[in-house]
Amino acid sequence: MRPCVAEPFVVRGLEYGGARPLFCIPLVAADRQQLLDQAKVAHELAADLVEWRADFYRDVTAAGFVDSLGRLRTALPKEAIIFTLRAKAEGGAQEISQVDRRTCIEAVAASGLADIVDMELSNELRVLESVVRVARGHGVRVILSFHDFLKTPANGELLEKIGSMHHRGADIAKIAVMPQTNGDVLRLLEMTLQARQRFPHLPLCTMSMGRLGVLSRVAGFLFGSDMAYAVGQESSAPGQIPIVEARALAEKLLEYAGAGRGA
Secondary structure (H helix, E strand, C coil), rough: ECCCCCCEEEECCCEEECCCCCEEEEEECCHHHHHHHHHHHHCCCCCEEEEHHHHHHHCCCHHHHHHHHHHHHHHCCEEEEEEECHHHHHHCCCCCCCCHHHHHHHHHHHHHCCCEEECCCCCCHHHHHHHHHHHHHHCCEEEEEEEEECCCCCCCHHHHHHHHHHHHHCCCCEECCCCCCCHHHHHHHHHHHHHHCCCCCEEEEEEEEECCCCCCCCHHHCCCCCCCCCCCCCCCCCCCCEEHHHHHHHHHHHHHCCEEEEE
16 A cells, blocks of 8 residues: 555645655756757656756746746646756756845746745755745745755654754655665665654655666655656656656556555
């Protein structure tokens, strides 16, 4: 039985945290035409959600993001859109000052064009509080995230970070770490199950990155992760696999495991 969120939330008719595994395709475009081209592919591949990794974009301005997001919303009228302006220290494509990132993310949240915004837990507390407040005021959900591209921290440390995300007002807690051994992948899955049991009302998105971590992107749903990132045209992180293959594998695993609501 898949351990689901106690009370899944709904965004654009999509149940996040329910029995069905969700797959998100990242868009890593440098300009508007690439963005719309990649969005078309994501739509054709029936992505559940689409993440715009705006840190890959050349026009790093609040006005530019809002304008392009309006075009993206038109191209994807049904899909839930995640807006992510990733910090360089946690895998972002370019260096952007925290002031500029906050301004852009809050402008996007206030526009109501994105359904979810992603912010790193490592941001200053006042920045996190401000972004969460603006997002809440405009009906936008918030992912608080943590990334480690070198290692997989101890389970206790990861659970502590999820607890902090919950305390800071996250609608979704995201953990992405790099395994050094197969055991690290197993620990990530174990930690995910512990997090689901400890925070039953908090939707999760957890993954081990790289080739070693591929298993977590299709089997993580069995341990309490509610969403995985998969490739449409281009990947945004090491270890992502094509969405068609990822979805087929995940659904088959859930079928054999007797998918359904459970704890």
